[in-house]
Amino acid sequence: QVQLVESGGGLVQAGDSLRLSCVASGRAFSTYRMSWFRQAPGKEREFVATIIWHGSTYYADSVKGRFTISRDNAKNTVYLQMNTLKPEDTAVYYCATGPSARPALVRASYDYWGQGTQVTVSS
Numbered sequence: 001q002v003q004l005v006e007s008g009g010g011l012v013q014a015g016d017s018l019r020l021s022c023v024a025s026g027r028a029f030s031t032y033r034m035s036w037f038r039q040a041p042g043k044e045r046e047f048v049a050t051i052i053w054h055g056s057t058y059y060a061d062s063v064k065g066r067f068t069i070s071r072d073n074a075k076n077t078v079y080l081q082m083n084t085l086k087p088e089d090t091a092v093y094y095c096a097t098g099p100s101a102r103p104a105l106v107r108a109s110y111d112y113w114g115q116g117t118q119v120t121v122s123s
Helices: none
Strands: 003-007 010-013 018-025 032-039 046-051 057-059 067-072 077-082 091-099 117-122
Touching (some): 018 091, 018 117, 046 077, 057 067, 077 091
Antiparallel strands (some): 003 018, 032 091, 067 077, 091 117
């Protein structure tokens, strides 16, 4: 059974940093796309960042230059380093995985999702 487990969320102040982790189990993920999405209260779940097997990345404009996605295929783990956090980054952050050929920004492209980890940024 495929599982994605996120960790690393918390309550921080504006300008602080956090690193989220997502550990995948149940299959080898090295050739799949790994992505992060987030969902703020009352809003749609939105794309944050993605990374494919050879390391190519893509970011939402709202986080470009502040967030960095990376992966360790040997550990089946994807990370999201979040710097210079803003109150508008407050959300539940989810990792997801799916075939690399599917569009990264489309939620339906992903076969598996984690349970989410809460990130709260105070002003």
